Amino acid sequence: MPPSADPKQPTLADELASLRRQRARRRRRRLTATGAGLVVVAAGSWLLLAIGPEPGDHAPMAICAVDSTSLRADVDADGQLDEIHDPDRNGTGSVVFHSDVLRTTVGVGEARSFWQKLRGVPMRDMATRGTFGDFDGDGYLDLALFYSQEDEGDTPRQNMVVHEVRYGPLARDLSSDRTGTIRMGGSTFVHAVRATDTDHDGRAELQIVQSGGDGTASRHTGRQDGAGVSVSEEKIGWDGWSGWSGPEIGWLDFGACADRQGVS
Structure with missing residues (x-):
């Protein structure tokens, strides 16, 4: 079949x-x-x-001090003066950006990039410090930024995630496409930072108060050096940190604003 x-x-x-x-x-x-x-x-x-937000291309405008805790400058090069405030004089201040239609306040603590913030997540007691000055002498205001770990009691911890200078003009999130390293002698906690221009040469110096262990702190000075800022290992020793001691130093070195009034 x-x-x-x-x-x-x-x-x-x-x-x-x-x-x-x-x-x-x-x-x-x-x-x-x-x-x-x-x-x-x-x-x-x-x-x-x-x-991110981009700065403008306006020529540098004058940088001047309203008082020892406030500056006036065109931070983002848009042709309008902005305010920089650091009322505690320790590097925890902010910038008030002005434009034709709005005002935007950005604190130094917000200046860290996404990746810099992410790197600090596993560690506790991290703190941001930053100060503004024209470190390279080009007429634009720069930002020196630190992100480090506070001491554990009197014992310093060696964790400094950020130690960089951002060269102006700065964007409205305080970022910059031109950055340089702040070369440090150690990576202990940065209590405070200030910018000065004691020799009035148009290039700011960076003053750093850093933990020395056993409850002590010391001040170091940094200056523009190549593509970044180099910090001297020479110490101005203090027994503790409770504020800037001795003569008042800082933004008044940049010269007083003619009308001595803020722009608010």
Whole structure:
């Protein structure tokens, strides 16, 4: 008898195998789509992190001191004077940006980049300090920024995540596309920072009060050196940190504003 022309009927095992193959194909398609979506999200996040507010291109305007705790300068080079305040004179101040339509206040504590903030997450007792001065003498205000770990009792901890200078003009998030390293002799906690210009040469000096252990602190001076700032290991020793001692130093070195009034 010739073989039957009827197609072979699938068995239960065949049906189950077919269902498994269909599920595997659907799972692969979902994983591929999810992977592509994650790539798009990651790329978008990277672009958002990489693209920030840009400073203007206005020529440098005069930098002057309203008093020992306030400066006036065009921080973002948009042609309008901004305010810089550090009422405690320790490097925890802020910038008030002015424009035709709004005012924006950005604190030094907000100046760290996303990745710099992320690096500090595993550590407790981290603190940001920053000060403003024209370190390279180009007429724009620069930001010296530190992010370090406070002492544990009288014992210093060697964790300094950020020690950099951002050269002006600065964007409205206090970022810059031109940065340099602040070369330090040690990585202990930075209690306070100030900018001075004691020799009135138009290049600010960086004054740093840093932990010395056993409850002591010492002051170091940094100056523009190549593509960054080098800090002297010479110490002006103090038994403790309770504020700037001796003659008042700081922004008054930059020269007083003619009208001695803020721009608020």
